[in-house]
Amino acid sequence: xxxxxxxxxxxxxxxxxxxxxGQDPPKxxxxxxxxxxxxxxxxxxxxxxxxxxxxxxxxxxxxxxIFIGEDGSVxxxxxxxxxFKSGEQTVTSYDRDSETVRVYGDAAVMTYxxxxxxxxxxxxxxxxxxxxxxxxxxxGQWQVVSGHETRVHKEPEGVAQxxxxxxxxxxxxxxxxxxxxxxxxxxxxxxIGYLMxxxxxxxxxxxxxxxxxxxxxxxxPTDAERLRSYDAFFAYCGGYEVKAKEGVVIHRPEECSWPHxxxxxxxxxxxxxxxxxxxxxxxxxxxxxxxxxxVVWQRVTGR
Numbered sequence: 651x652x653x654x655x656x657x658x659x660x661x662x663x664x665x666x667x668x669x670x671x672g673q674d675p676p677k678x679x680x681x682x683x684x685x686x687x688x689x690x691x692x693x694x695x696x697x698x699x700x701x702x703x704x705x706x707x708x709x710x711x712x713x714x715x716i717f718i719g720e721d722g723s724v725x726x727x728x729x730x731x732x733x734f735k736s737g738e739q740t741v742t743s744y745d746r747d748s749e750t751v752r753v754y755g756d757a758a759v760m761t762y763x764x765x766x767x768x769x770x771x772x773x774x775x776x777x778x779x780x781x782x783x784x785x786x787x788x789x790g791q792w793q794v795v796s797g798h799e800t801r802v803h804k805e806p807e808g809v810a811q812x813x814x815x816x817x818x819x820x821x822x823x824x825x826x827x828x829x830x831x832x833x834x835x836x837x838x839x840x841x842i843g844y845l846m847x848x849x850x851x852x853x854x855x856x857x858x859x860x861x862x863x864x865x866x867x868x869x870x871p872t873d874a875e876r877l878r879s880y881d882a883f884f885a886y887c888g889g890y891e892v893k894a895k896e897g898v899v900i901h902r903p904e905e906c907s908w909p910h911x912x913x914x915x916x917x918x919x920x921x922x923x924x925x926x927x928x929x930x931x932x933x934x935x936x937x938x939x940x941x942x943x944x945v946v947w948q949r950v951t952g953r
Contacts, residue, residue: 685751688758688785691792699741702734712793720779720801742767758785778802809894817927817947819843819857824941836881845947847890853901856885886911925949
């Protein structure tokens, strides 16, 4: 047998003997115990916030506690307790991860990431932040003396990502050189239609006049009826490309109710206003004045 094996065998015998004699297992190192104590205090503070336990908050937060919010605001212990007492501040859930504690004698520093559901002064105040707490042990009890949070930085949503989905037509028309707006004469003042962008780089669009009359004979439309249908409906499908810096989306029709669109690049300037997508461009109709057209779409979020 090796020396290492004999040592391990002896260690097992010693542990078994101490258990048989009813002896307590060896105590955890002091630092580890202190770290666990700090974690326990943090757990209690979170529960106090969720249940609006003012007595627990008063015990855990030091009288000189200072909290610095993500916006740079500074709050004291009396201010925080007063907000919970009045109901101006509520916490529904508070989930932590990546939590670490470092103990320095009678002081400890805790860092962690958390996601919460909260309200502040009646308004939603959900958080996705990193937090640093400082604890100090006074009279054998750990108290929180300061806290500082920083919002998790997230890259703004990409333009291409914002375009994805289905959009419902709101209006379509042109602006004359004097600024006068005119609804599209063929689509009417309240057009209908949909615009769709998908993740494969394809799109489809359709625009129609909802007041388009039915054919007298569905099987045999007259030439005039056919022409009216052509004027009252426009659609195409194909690929698309987004040029975010230029604020342009390029539609590349592969099929279209207007054959001369097929195989061309149809540039559209775009911008977002809330849940609206506004496409625009410049045009000069044959024998007409130069105009700026604008088509407004609203995101479809469900039925």
